Amino acid sequence: MKKAGLPYILMAAALVAASCGTKNISMDTGTVSLVYGGVPGSSKSWAMEQTFKGKIMSGGMPQLVVIRAHASLTETIEEDGDSGWKKVRLATMMQPLEVNGMLMEMGALPPSVETVSMRSPSGEVKELEKPPDGRDVLAWVARSLGSTFPILPPVPVNPGETWEKRTEIAAPSGGTFETVTIGVFEGFEDVDGVRCARLKMEGGVNLAGSPKDAEVSFFRLQYKGVVRFDRAAGRVVDSTQSGNLNVRARMGKAPVEAMMLFESTLKPAGVK
Numbered sequence: 001m002k003k004a005g006l007p008y009i010l011m012a013a014a015l016v017a018a019s020c021g022t023k024n025i026s027m028d029t030g031t032v033s034l035v036y037g038g039v040p041g042s043s044k045s046w047a048m049e050q051t052f053k054g055k056i057m058s059g060g061m062p063q064l065v066v067i068r069a070h071a072s073l074t075e076t077i078e079e080d081g082d083s084g085w086k087k088v089r090l091a092t093m094m095q096p097l098e099v100n101g102m103l104m105e106m107g108a109l110p111p112s113v114e115t116v117s118m119r120s121p122s123g124e125v126k127e128l129e130k131p132p133d134g135r136d137v138l139a140w141v142a143r144s145l146g147s148t149f150p151i152l153p154p155v156p157v158n159p160g161e162t163w164e165k166r167t168e169i170a171a172p173s174g175g176t177f178e179t180v181t182i183g184v185f186e187g188f189e190d191v192d193g194v195r196c197a198r199l200k201m202e203g204g205v206n207l208a209g210s211p212k213d214a215e216v217s218f219f220r221l222q223y224k225g226v227v228r229f230d231r232a233a234g235r236v237v238d239s240t241q242s243g244n245l246n247v248r249a250r251m252g253k254a255p256v257e258a259m260m261l262f263e264s265t266l267k268p269a270g271v272k
Helices: 006-014 136-146
Strands: 043-058 061-080 086-094 102-105 112-119 125-129 162-170 176-191 194-208 216-230 235-251 254-268
Touching: 043 235, 061 254, 136 162, 176 216, 194 235
Parallel strands: none
Antiparallel strands: 043 061, 043 254, 061 086, 086 112, 112 125, 162 176, 176 194, 194 216, 216 235, 235 254
């Protein structure tokens, strides 16, 4: 295996936005409550796959790259809290990246991240155990995928209604990652016999206030996709999304810029 530098920035970046397929949509009338749930002791696992295609500029020389990322996520509901809040443990296992067909060594990226947090019915999070060694960004990424993405509407909605959520977290090299997510409840869709709410999602992530000496000076992710949400179980079923990513950084003293298109899928573990 080879070591990877900037590709891991790309991985941590686009993990933030996982969003799903299409098919027969039922536009039921009336307001619908969409809330996260889960019975204490219950677990669910997902497989995540992402593909990045584009170019990396280093020293004025462009290099075409294809990066493939794979991870698994397991969410366990540990306890019920007040007002519908749940204590949630989320474990993420990451595999080595594949860059232009070659596996890369994990380097500084930990192979696993585990978080424990309280999650509200609409997806707000209060972290109970902060991961060590600056892994809180990866933890934020992980729960954005498996446990709090999409952030659900705070009130019942009708088909066609829209809501917006904003979050932020400190970036490891300085500055703040700011996110905005706009959701639309499109209606209901049956997925393998499960009646799911179909949510159209779009948004972005932007790095704000990055200091001059930061390793990453510019970061912008834009995406759109669809999430299917099992209303009865109170969990995401699956998702697909696509978008673009632009990163300007430095590796040592060398400036590097990545301009990538990406596709991402999140699906139940074991589903082909």
